[in-house]
Amino acid sequence: MFCLGHLFLCTIMLCFDTVEIFTPHRSGQAMLKTIQCGELRPEHSGQEVTLAGWVNRRRDQGGLIFIDLRDRWGICQVVVDQETAPDAHNHASNARNEYVIQVVGKVRMRPDGTSNPELATGDVEVVASEIEILNAAKTPPFYINKEDSIDEVVRMKYRYLDLRRPKMQRNIVLRHRVIKFIRDWLDAQGFVEVETPILFKTTPEGARDFLVPSRLQPGKFYALPQSPQQLKQLLMVAGYERYFQIARCFRDEDLRGQRQPEFTQLDMEISFVEREDVIQLNETLMRALVKAVVPEKRIMEEPFPRILYQDAMEWYGSDKPDIRYDLRAVDVADLAGQSGFAVFVNNVAEGKPVKAMRVPGMAGNLSGTRLRTVAAELEDMAKAAGAKGLAYMALPLEEDGEVRGPVGKFFTVDQKLALFERLGAQPGDLILFMSDRREVVWAVTDALRPHLAKELGLLDPTLLGYCWIVDFPEFLWNEDEQRWDPSQHLFTMPMPEDIPLLDTDPGAARGSQYDMVCNGFEVAGGSIRIHDRALQEKIFPLIGQDMDSAREQFGHILEAFEYGVPPHGGIAWGIDRVVAILAGEPNIREVIAFPKSQTGSDVMSGTPSSALPAQLEELHIKLDLPEEEEIEA
RNA sequence: GGGGGCGUGGUGUAGCGGCCUAACAUAUUGCCCUGUCAAGGCAAAGAUCGCGGGUUCGAAUCCCGUCGCUCCCGCCA
Numbered sequence: 001m002f003c004l005g006h007l008f009l010c011t012i013m014l015c016f017d018t019v020e021i022f023t024p025h026r027s028g029q030a031m032l033k034t035i036q037c038g039e040l041r042p043e044h045s046g047q048e049v050t051l052a053g054w055v056n057r058r059r060d061q062g063g064l065i066f067i068d069l070r071d072r073w074g075i076c077q078v079v080v081d082q083e084t085a086p087d088a089h090n091h092a093s094n095a096r097n098e099y100v101i102q103v104v105g106k107v108r109m110r111p112d113g114t115s116n117p118e119l120a121t122g123d124v125e126v127v128a129s130e131i132e133i134l135n136a137a138k139t140p141p142f143y144i145n146k147e148d149s150i151d152e153v154v155r156m157k158y159r160y161l162d163l164r165r166p167k168m169q170r171n172i173v174l175r176h177r178v179i180k181f182i183r184d185w186l187d188a189q190g191f192v193e194v195e196t197p198i199l200f201k202t203t204p205e206g207a208r209d210f211l212v213p214s215r216l217q218p219g220k221f222y223a224l225p226q227s228p229q230q231l232k233q234l235l236m237v238a239g240y241e242r243y244f245q246i247a248r249c250f251r252d253e254d255l256r257g258q259r260q261p262e263f264t265q266l267d268m269e270i271s272f273v274e275r276e277d278v279i280q281l282n283e284t285l286m287r288a289l290v291k292a293v294v295p296e297k298r299i300m301e302e303p304f305p306r307i308l309y310q311d312a313m314e315w316y317g318s319d320k321p322d323i324r325y326d327l328r329a330v331d332v333a334d335l336a337g338q339s340g341f342a343v344f345v346n347n348v349a350e351g352k353p354v355k356a357m358r359v360p361g362m363a364g365n366l367s368g369t370r371l372r373t374v375a376a377e378l379e380d381m382a383k384a385a386g387a388k389g390l391a392y393m394a395l396p397l398e399e400d401g402e403v404r405g406p407v408g409k410f411f412t413v414d415q416k417l418a419l420f421e422r423l424g425a426q427p428g429d430l431i432l433f434m435s436d437r438r439e440v441v442w443a444v445t446d447a448l449r450p451h452l453a454k455e456l457g458l459l460d461p462t463l464l465g466y467c468w469i470v471d472f473p474e475f476l477w478n479e480d481e482q483r484w485d486p487s488q489h490l491f492t493m494p495m496p497e498d499i500p501l502l503d504t505d506p507g508a509a510r511g512s513q514y515d516m517v518c519n520g521f522e523v524a525g526g527s528i529r530i531h532d533r534a535l536q537e538k539i540f541p542l543i544g545q546d547m548d549s550a551r552e553q554f555g556h557i558l559e560a561f562e563y564g565v566p567p568h569g570g571i572a573w574g575i576d577r578v579v580a581i582l583a584g585e586p587n588i589r590e591v592i593a594f595p596k597s598q599t600g601s602d603v604m605s606g607t608p609s610s611a612l613p614a615q616l617e618e619l620h621i622k623l624d625l626p627e628e629e630e631i632e633a
Numbered sequence: 634g635g636g637g638g639c640g641u642g643g644u645g646u647a648g649c650g651g652c653c654u655a656a657c658a659u660a661u662u663g664c665c666c667u668g669u670c671a672a673g674g675c676a677a678a679g680a681u682c683g684c685g686g687g688u689u690c691g692a693a694u695c696c697c698g699u700c701g702c703u704c705c706c707g708c709c710a
Binding site for chain 1: 634639640643644645659660661665666667668669670671672673701702703704705706707708709710
């Protein structure tokens with residue numbers, strides 16, 4: 001166990017245990033409910049209660065009606081007897097699914113043999129004496145009371161009903177718990193949450209900005225922040241030392257399942273830290289978070305393994321590998337170069353890699369035809385990723401069986417044995433060979449791994465495969481622009497020992513960047529920042545920025561950095577992704593209350609929509625739409 | 634900007650050139666029913682198959698366009 005004590009001595013724990021829980025009935029006023037449906041337990045037996053919620057289901061047996069009443073806390077059974085409560089029975093028979101009703105009644109144990117173990121409240125029921133229909137409901141366009149796939153259009157159009165479904169309520173509540181846990185934990189470590197502006201300055205770097213026209217200054221625009229990056233560094237200059245924010249960020253790029261135009265980051269910045277401090281702090285937070293909010297999930301390895309960027313690319317072809325399964329690409333250039341297979345021999349001679357991936361049990365006892373079909377499918381994927389082909393060997397199940405596949409005959413027995421030993425190959429394995437430019441081999445590896453893992457059933461949904469990716473290159477070569485691009489952003493500090501490389505071999509310089517990865521998704525990324533103006537000024541020309549334009553765009557930061565800036569670094573978490581992974585959801589839309597569709601619209605409200613001519617006039621904006629487009633008022 | 638998938642009663646699906654006057658499940662409506670919990674029984678209503686055009690003797694079905702949703706590449710940390 002490591003110690004953060006030297007960093008986080010002054011722990012101020014605000015304790016909310018003493019805050020009185022607000023309960024309406026203590027005020028003595030009239031109340032619509034005295035207890036939550038989902039909270040009823042045997043110990044409430046005999047109590048007179050008032051419940052209110054939505055009708056989840058109604059089972060009308062004539063003289064006896066059962067209503068499953070649902071609120072945010074769960075479902076309980078209400079029973080209404082025509083003989084003992086005729087008025088209530090009358091109302092109950094008029095009630096329908098999703099009606100909002102209020103029930104007054106007595107809690108009792110259910111008769112012997114009628115308990116429902118499916119429900120947390122299943123040992124008790126409420127015998128209604130009064131039922132009032134607070135609000136009727138139209139028949140909903142889809143089932144609230146049962147998990148079923150629903151067309152996205154319908155879900156989004158009726159998002160308020162979609163969010164009423166228990167699964168969505170669980171997701172949204174989980175999101176709340178994640179954010180609440182983070183806030184409390186960081187607060188306890190002496191962090192201060194500071195809000196930064198939503199209306200800010202456009203930046204040419206990174207993603208496309210959302211622009212907001214300024215009415216007071218015609219022709220000028222605000223931009224919505226892509227992240228609070230600059231401001232959080234200025235807060236370090238301002239001496240706050242430990243800042244965080246649950247920050248909304250905006251990027252006007254095309255959407256994906258993991259990408260929304262507005263999304264939420266945990267933004268964090270700390271002064272007087274080095275890379276190791278930020279990594280350990282965030283890892284500690286993440287581990288505590290997982291244990292607190294999803295104790296049923298298992299973290300694969302603690303402390304999180306550290307993987308060098310270079311290794312991640314060579315092994316997994318990705319800087320955000322899913323490490324829950326191995327399926328790694330192994331360098332076999334030395335063996336393949338000795339083989340009789342011309343493609344490998346030539347590629348090795350040209351210095352191109354040859355990699356092999358062992359796919360456990362994939363060949364099994366597949367028939368020759370089936371094996372060729374499987375191999376052809378994989379080859380198609382490899383080709384889609386840029387490869388020219390995909391060679392394979394299928395290992396037989398029997399000791400003395402023949403290796404199948406077109407390249408086996410080009411390897412001698414000794415070469416094959418050496419190959420199998422290096423890969424740890426077992427009978428029935430399929431071995432895939434990839435050889436091309438190293439970028440292509442990476443792309444193929446990255447394309448095949450998740451596909452194969454799915455095929456082989458290696459994706460354990462209860463497992464959280466966290467790791468850190470470190471030692472990113474400081475720059476990546478931009479072929480189009482013939483210059484270096486910052487691999488993270490232009491304030492990233494190079495690794496101290498690599499600073500001399502900036503003059504001699506910038507491509508070899510490593511940045512102080514670190515990414516936290518989980519199950520194949522980048523969940524957080526950050527770096528130690530440059531706090532030395534001379535070093536910063538060295539970076540600009542390398543990335544094709546002359547000092548004049550740099551001053552124009554970043555002058556305020558450069559100037560601030562002349563007033564005593566502490567060494568600092570930080571990180572930003574993709575909260576939507578973190579919550580989606582913890583919730584076991586494949587898509588961040590499932591953990592955002594009101595997300596946008598892939599075309600950036602809100603189907604429910606019809607957002608975005610046209611502006612009134614008067615609004616445009618006030619902003620001095622004239623539309624210049626492509627032809628055939630109608631301008632609506 | 635490019636490629637793939639989907640669009641059929643309220644919902645989820647089937648049908649994929651004529652047997653479709655569009656099937657099934659569920660939901661809905663009415664009646665019956667006092668221990669149900671995916672309640673049950675009986676009955677009824679409900680879709681011109683996203684939209685527009687074309688091919689054909691004939692289109693839910695084939696083709697083109699278009700709209701929407703979705704997945705991926707480009708883009709984006």
